[in-house]
Amino acid sequence: MGTFFHRHRGATPYLLLAPGVLWLAIFFLIPLGFLGYQSLQSGFFPNFEFTWQFSNFSDGIRDYHTQLVRSFVYAGIATVACLVLAYPLVYWIAFRAGPWRNLFLLFIVAPFFVTYLVRTLAWLNILADEGPVVGILKTLHILGPDGRLLATTFAVVSGITYNFFPFMALPIYVSLEQMDARLLEAAKDLYASPTQAFIRVTLPLSAPGIVAGTLLTFIPAAGDFINAALLGTPNQAMIGNVIQSKFLESLDYPSAAALSFLLMGLILVALLVYAKIVGSERLTG
Amino acid sequence: MTTLAASPPRRRRSVAARTWAFVKRHALTVYAVLVVGYLMLPIAVVILFSFNHPTGRFNYLWNEFTFENWLHWNDVLGIQDAIITSLEVGLLATLVATALGTLMAMAIVRHRFVGRGATNLLVFLPMSTPEIVLGASLLTLFLNTTAIFQLGFITIFIAHVMFIVSFVVVTVKARLIGFDRHLEEAAMDLGANEATTFRKVTLPLIAPAMVAAALLGFALSIDDFVITYFNAGGTQTFPIFVWGIARVAVPPQVNVIASAIFIVAIAIALTNVFWEYRSAKRTRGAT
Numbered sequence: 001m002g003t004f005f006h007r008h009r010g011a012t013p014y015l016l017l018a019p020g021v022l023w024l025a026i027f028f029l030i031p032l033g034f035l036g037y038q039s040l041q042s043g044f045f046p047n048f049e050f051t052w053q054f055s056n057f058s059d060g061i062r063d064y065h066t067q068l069v070r071s072f073v074y075a076g077i078a079t080v081a082c083l084v085l086a087y088p089l090v091y092w093i094a095f096r097a098g099p100w101r102n103l104f105l106l107f108i109v110a111p112f113f114v115t116y117l118v119r120t121l122a123w124l125n126i127l128a129d130e131g132p133v134v135g136i137l138k139t140l141h142i143l144g145p146d147g148r149l150l151a152t153t154f155a156v157v158s159g160i161t162y163n164f165f166p167f168m169a170l171p172i173y174v175s176l177e178q179m180d181a182r183l184l185e186a187a188k189d190l191y192a193s194p195t196q197a198f199i200r201v202t203l204p205l206s207a208p209g210i211v212a213g214t215l216l217t218f219i220p221a222a223g224d225f226i227n228a229a230l231l232g233t234p235n236q237a238m239i240g241n242v243i244q245s246k247f248l249e250s251l252d253y254p255s256a257a258a259l260s261f262l263l264m265g266l267i268l269v270a271l272l273v274y275a276k277i278v279g280s281e282r283l284t285g
Numbered sequence: 286m287t288t289l290a291a292s293p294p295r296r297r298r299s300v301a302a303r304t305w306a307f308v309k310r311h312a313l314t315v316y317a318v319l320v321v322g323y324l325m326l327p328i329a330v331v332i333l334f335s336f337n338h339p340t341g342r343f344n345y346l347w348n349e350f351t352f353e354n355w356l357h358w359n360d361v362l363g364i365q366d367a368i369i370t371s372l373e374v375g376l377l378a379t380l381v382a383t384a385l386g387t388l389m390a391m392a393i394v395r396h397r398f399v400g401r402g403a404t405n406l407l408v409f410l411p412m413s414t415p416e417i418v419l420g421a422s423l424l425t426l427f428l429n430t431t432a433i434f435q436l437g438f439i440t441i442f443i444a445h446v447m448f449i450v451s452f453v454v455v456t457v458k459a460r461l462i463g464f465d466r467h468l469e470e471a472a473m474d475l476g477a478n479e480a481t482t483f484r485k486v487t488l489p490l491i492a493p494a495m496v497a498a499a500l501l502g503f504a505l506s507i508d509d510f511v512i513t514y515f516n517a518g519g520t521q522t523f524p525i526f527v528w529g530i531a532r533v534a535v536p537p538q539v540n541v542i543a544s545a546i547f548i549v550a551i552a553i554a555l556t557n558v559f560w561e562y563r564s565a566k567r568t569r570g571a572t
């Protein structure tokens with residue numbers, strides 16, 4: 001083995017890569033090709049035919065633009081909510097928690113240790129019509145006598161926010177944790193107020209974390225269907241719900257495949273717009 | 286008169302400034318505690334309701350405390366098989382993905398070769414694709430190749446390896462970058478061949494990263510619903526079981542299993558935190 005590697009030095013990296021790359025090529029790249037192939041087919045289950053059926057895409061937009069737009073709006077609101085909730089918390093952990101840092105980081109990832117579906121079902125308990133939260137809101141007259149939280153947009157968006165929170169919090173924490181504390185001292189020496197120091201030093205330095213967190217939260221949130229299925233009604237259905245039911249219930253594969261591509265394409269467009277706003281170096285670097 | 290009028294505002298300003306400073310100082314702490322409370326709330330609810338004796342088919346409202354659900358955790362038809370399937374898929378997929386991912390990470394970190402950028406992209410892409418697209422596209426592959434692949438255990442396993450590999454590569458890569466290659470050269474200078482060097486020097490050094498990657502992979506596998514749901518056919522993992530039963534009736538046993546998984550995961554994580562804390566203390570003591 002040793003002599004073989006010596007004789008074929010240039011081959012070593014390719015031999016190491018081969019199994020993994022093959023797996024990803026066969027079970028990630030090629031399936032994307034099959035998804036494209038399926039999206040241009042026509043017919044009814046189980047007799048589909050490849051006919052360059054581009055109308056699957058235009059029909060998808062015509063019939064499901066509401067769910068498409070809703071997915072991006074919900075994902076956008078949830079991403080902003082995650083940022084607002086996460087930033088002060090991780091700031092506190094990075095600069096004030098001292099030796100308890102790792103313990104608090106564990107608090108952030110702890111929700112991941114509870115099965116996704118079960119932690120979403122827990123919000124059914126919390127937001128239940130006869131539950132304590134609705135009761136308190138009713139006595140405070142924030143909610144009307146027959147007001148409810150379940151089966152509302154609020155329930156779905158807060159479910160998404162909760163489920164993807166760690167994806168926002170961890171990258172921001174990493175960027176704050178890597179920050180050189182001497183920079184803040186320097187800012188102070190140059191007579192910056194704490195607010196100025198935050199806006200001019202801390203915030204720009206944590207920007208890569210915010211950018212990464214935003215992407216990691218927004219992309220899965222836009223494709224999610226579990227929160228809308230468990231906490232909402234058909235009025236809160238997202239594009240994921242449509243794709244899921246077409247693939248697995250009505251067996252309309254071509255239309256489902258076309259909608260999957262639309263989702264991916266729109267996420268790509270959203271990424272490009274985002275890259276334009278924040279600067280492309282920050283996105284890739 | 287002027288002195289009397291002038292002094293109180295000065296004092297009031299300083300009190301106000303001090304109050305403001307106090308609020309500013311502690312507002313962040315209060316906010317942090319509230320957010321942690323928000324993160325912990327559903328977890329507490331899951332564990333609490335595993336001890337509930339529900340009145341109807343659904344376990345949404347608190348009725349009375351009982352240990353029955355924990356004692357009879359497998360009393361629900363199908364739940365035990367689903368958990369066994371989840372564990373089997375998790376172990377197998379983690380094993381294969383850790384091996385494939387570690388080899389890839391070694392190639393990417395230690396070699397300069399044509400196609401390195403493309404390989405990095407291939408690793409990055411599955412992580413930045415929505416799960417539903419990963420699941421759906423893999424399903425179209427399996428639907429179009431029914432002669433080779435029948436939906437079931439094997440397709441779940443294939444899907445899990447596919448999405449875990451990237452996370453393994455990223456985790457192991459991070460460790461390999463800080464790796465001192467002189468240690469391997471030293472081993473070779475002392476007469477060890479490549480195989481011995483790998484076994485005695487390289488492997489022990491990257492083992493912690495492989496363990497971390499495997500733990501992450503196993504956690505991802507056991508928790509995955511979306512990709513599995515598309516490619517499971519009739520086979521049930523624990524999340525698929527929960528999805529199926531959620532429309533009919535949620536028995537408290539679901540909370541028991543979720544709580545048990547949570548407790549095991551937290552125990553492992555806490556051990557790790559404690560370990561790091563101790564080794565950090567030891568290094569500090571040494572210097």
